[in-house]
Amino acid sequence: xxxxxxxxxxxxxxxxxxxxxxxxxxxxxxxxxxxxxxxxxxxxxxxxxxxxxxxxxxxxxxxxxxxxxxxxxxxxxxxxxxxxxxxxxxxxxxxxxxxxxxxxxxxxxxxxxxxxxxxxxxxxxxxxxxxxxxxxxxxxxxxxxxxxxxxxxxxxxxxxxxxxxxxxxxxxxxxxxxxxxxxxxxxxxxxxxxxxxxxxxxxxxxxxxxxxxxxxxxxxxxxxxxxxxxxxxxxx
Numbered sequence: 623x624x625x626x627x628x629x630x631x632x633x634x635x636x637x638x639x640x641x642x643x644x645x646x647x648x649x650x651x652x653x654x655x656x657x658x659x660x661x662x663x664x665x666x667x668x669x670x671x672x673x674x675x676x677x678x679x680x681x682x683x684x685x686x687x688x689x690x691x692x693x694x695x696x697x698x699x700x701x702x703x704x705x706x707x708x709x710x711x712x713x714x715x716x717x718x719x720x721x722x723x724x725x726x727x728x729x730x731x732x733x734x735x736x737x738x739x740x741x742x743x744x745x746x747x748x749x750x751x752x753x754x755x756x757x758x759x760x761x762x763x764x765x766x767x768x769x770x771x772x773x774x775x776x777x778x779x780x781x782x783x784x785x786x787x788x789x790x791x792x793x794x795x796x797x798x799x800x801x802x803x804x805x806x807x808x809x810x811x812x813x814x815x816x817x818x819x820x821x822x823x824x825x826x827x828x829x830x831x832x833x834x835x836x837x838x839x840x841x842x843x844x845x846x847x848x849x850x851x852x853x854x855x856x857x858x
Contacts, residue, residue, distance in 0.1 A: 626644070627642050627643075627644055627670065627673070628642070628643040628644065628646065629641075629642060629643075630642070630643050630684075632686065632709075632712060632713040632716055633712065634689055634696070634708075634709045634712050634713075635689070635696070637689065637694065637695050637696050639686065639687055639688075639689055639694055639696070639709065639713070640686075640687045640692065640693060640694070641684055641685060641686035641687060641713060642670070642673070642684070642685045643682070643683070643684050643685075644673040644674060644676070644677045644682060644683050645673075645676065645677035645680075645681065645682030645683065646682050647682070648677070648680055648681055648682040648719075649680075649719070650680075650681050650682065650719065650721065650722075650856060651681065651682035651683060651684060651717065651719040651720045651721075652676065652681060652682070652683050652684075652720060652721075652722045652723070652724055652852065652856065653683075653684050653686075653710075653713075653714060653717065653720040653722070653723050653724070654669060654672070654673070654683055654684065654685045654723075654724050654725075654726070655686075655710065655723060655724070655725035655726065655729035655730075655732060655733050656669060656685060656688070656726060656729050657726045657727035657728050657729055657747075657833060658688075658727070658728030658729060658731070658752060659728065659752065659756060659787075659788060659790050660756070660759075660788045660789065660790070661727050661728060661752075661833040662691065663838050664832050664833050664835050664837070664838050664839065665726060665727070665832050665833055665838075666838060667838055667839065667840045668832055668839075668840055668841060668844060668845050668848075669685055669726070670685075671840060671842065671845035671849075672845050672848050672849050672852070673685060675845060675846060675849035675850075676849050676852060676853065679849065679853045681852070681853060681856060682719065684713075684717055684720060686709070686710065686713045688701070688706045688709060688710075689701055689705060689706065689709050690705075698790070698791045699784045699791050699793045700793065701793070701796060702793065702795050702796045702799055703731060703732055703749075703796065703799045703800070703803060704799070706732045707732045707734070707735040708735070710732060710733075710735045710736075711735045711736070714735075714736060721739065721740075722739060722740050722741075722742065722855075722856055723736060723739050723740070723741045723742065724741075724742040724743075724744070724848075724852060725741065725742070725743050725744070725746075726743075726744045726745070727744065727745055727746070727747045727752075727833055728747050728749070728752050730743045730744075730746035730747065730805040731746075731747070731748075731749055731803045731804070731805060733805075733806075734805075734806035734808070737808075740810045740811075740812075740855075741808060741810065741811045741812070742811075742812045742814065742851075742852060742855055743805065743811060743812070743813045743814065744814045744815075744827075744848065745814070745815055745816065745819065745821070745831070745833075746805040746813065748803065748804050748805075749799065749800035749801065749802065749803030749804070750800065750801055750802075750803075752800060753787070753797070753800045753801065754773070755788075756787035756788040756790065756792075757773050757776050757787060759787065759788040760776060760786065760787050760788060761773070761776075777797075780792060780794055780797040781794060781797075782794070785797065812824050812825070812855055813825075814826070814827050814848070814851060815827070816828075816829060816830075816831060816844075817829075818830075818831070819831075825851055827844060827847040827848065827851065828843050828844065828847055829841045829843045829844025829845075829847060830844065832844070
């Protein structure tokens with residue numbers, strides 16, 4: 623997998639946000655929406671492998687950073703699901719060849735910014751499930767520091783202002799959005815689940831749940847399966 627990653631940018635609310643592009647010369651391209659929060663870091667290597675494999679099969683791809691993540695100068699405490707949807711809308715406006723969307727985990731919560739684009743989803747996650755995982759991480763960290771914290775306390779803290787969860791500064795509005803957020807319903811959605819998952823999906827893929835790993839990792843079996851299925855889906 624030797625495809626060259628091209629660094630590009632899109633403008634959002636006066637800031638230049640980073641995005642990665644591969645295979646911009648291809649006739650077709652797909653917009654990848656990454657997982658959210660700490661899951662984004664754990665799965666980034668896998669997403670880059672998918673982009674290179676897509677390029678080898680004649681399909682370009684774009685992976686945008688969301689405002690307030692990675693190297694973004696956008697204030698993290700001002701980020702929200704609504705802000706991220708608007709950022710994706712702004713990004714897609716300069717990517718006319720992106721006619722399909724592939725979203726991963728929490729990214730499936732914000733792929734509805736484009737109602738009319740076909741969507742492919744990997745292991746869609748509910749916002750409340752993401753919150754609970756981050757809250758448990760915070761509780762475990764507090765315990766190691768000799769503090770006693772529970773979910774009720776963290777919820778009350780979030781209602782009063784920003785709360786730090788798993789290294790993320792979650793605003794009150796973001797916390798409230800996540801409590802209710804679920805992937806949108808659509809007639810043109812293909813849902814992929816891992817073979818080990820009990821959840822139903824249109825396709826089952828081999829590989830491991832990288833979002834559950836303690837550290838960022840790769841899984842070439844999963845990357846290959848995702849790329850193969852995306853190529854088949856886009857070509858159908």
